[in-house]
Amino acid sequence: MSFIWTVAWRLLREGRFQTALILGGVTIGVGVIVYITAIVNGLQANIIDRTLSSQAHVVLRPADRLNQAALSAPDGVTPLADVRKRTQRENTIANWTPLLHEIRAHPRVTASAVMASGPGVAQQGGVRKSVSLMGIELDDYQTVVRLDNKLRSGQLQLAAGEALIGVELAADLGLSPGSRLRLQSASGEQISVRVAATLDFGLKDLNRRWVLMPLRDAQNLLGYRLDITEIYVRTDQLFEAETLAGQLSASTGLTADSWQASNGQLVTALKSQRASSTMIRVFVTFAVALGIASVLVVSVVQRQREIGILRAMGTPAWRILGVFLLQGGIVGLVGALFGTGLGAGLALGFTQIARTEDGGPLFPVVLDSELFISTALIAFVVGLLSALMPALRAARLDPVEAIRG
């Protein structure tokens, strides 16, 4: 081992210009990879974060119950199918306490909350706006969807007869905390509530429509008795939400939608963005590997006589192989070290330049140790692999040819 280390290191040190060239190539390549990975990961985490800030990871809804018609078909007529969906009003989850226990018992579920929601109309003076009435238990709900960071005015509280409304709706109806508001459900039921707070849900449409109210009030207003319409679930394994949805659906008999299923377009966009960044990384890796290989091939040709004399004096072929493999490995590893520095610097520089109107970074870049370690490992392996061809060439040199050469 000592022969390999000594000779590899000395050859690298001696071929300063070549070593600098090859290190520069690896550094730039690794830098680009780290930069792109940090930016894309940061961007994606940010987009997912924003998207999920007002959504549950999994939403359970009543299964579509199909009713058979009471009438039977007359003789001679064979209906292929005769099924009707129940109307939305009737499609609620009754007796949901055991279901909730079941859901909470799942190890991947970190929080859950029930909701009774339905369409309604908000009235103030002569103005009427159609809204989504959403009955919640405020404490439970906040374990699934954060509200404290969305509060714009008033107090985060939901006593009976109170409501939390979106900022757009408040503006449309001229409401502020303390104002009173009349809510009406589709069935004609009415209730007067007091606005406790206005919230910014991050999307205009939600801000225009969402009215959060106590569960009991919503159940009464919507005529659900004690039924609910949805169970919200939060998980610690964001990207396993699809699997979790499947399992919860199977165990509860409810329909379960993961956040991926409810945001299909977004998921597709994220996937194709990830695919194109992977493509860039693969191509850059290839370019780096070719760079290492070509410089080492030149180095082998240049040192042909030296290799020949080393072989003549009794150096085993495997030691010659090791010398050039190690050179590739060292260059890969050291280049990765410089490259991660460069990439991290570029990524942090980017956050300095790309800022929102209020001066904060557009999104945080993701620079974690996993990225550094995996990059260093990959660079080392790529260095070894790209050195393989030159190293084999060196090990197979015929000493007679090389010395006469």
Add this chain to the structure above:
Amino acid sequence: MADVMVLQGIRQRYGGGDSPLVEVLHGIDLKLPEGGFSALIGPSGSGKSTLLNIIGLLESPTEGQLWLAGEQASGQNDRVRTALRNRYLGFIFQFHHLLPAFSAEENVLMPVLAGVGRISAADRERARTLLARVGLAEHAHKRPVQLSGGQQQRVAIVRALINRPRLVLADEPTGNLDSQTANEVFALLRELNREEGMSFLIVTHDPRLAQSCDQQFYLQDGRLLPPAQADERQ
């Protein structure tokens, strides 16, 4: 006295396939005594380097057998031949072929590092002693480019001796030096042969230097001439 190297019926052919088949050596029988100091002479193209490369286990003969220090050396694979070279043989070439990235002392120790894999204090001591013996004590830490041609060749000679080989092969070791330096280097080889006791086989063009050896082999057109005829040629 025992023989360090025995050759029997060595033939070497090159080419075949597309290129014409040429036989360069036509059945060489040769014995090199332990501790001897022999010259290999002959016209250019007569096959001296080829023979030396075969004796040095750097290439394998098409036919024939050879024994090195009593071990069968023909028909062995590269791994075995490499180990035999490292243990029993030293090489000196016309061009010194020192490694430019290493100092004189490191170059001298390279056969130890290449074979054993690491260098002991005793090896280092031997390298210093040998370098001092050839008058290079002051130059041990210089790079080859900082040395003169004669000094470089002396480093190469010491490198060939470091592993205490049984046989040192030198292919025109003075061919690249002016005549005075050549004489000095040749005299040094002779002294080292006496002091260290290993056998030498030296290819040279210089009849005067050849004459100073214990034994001369005359190679012509791939054949060794009998001693009487060889004497005539000189």
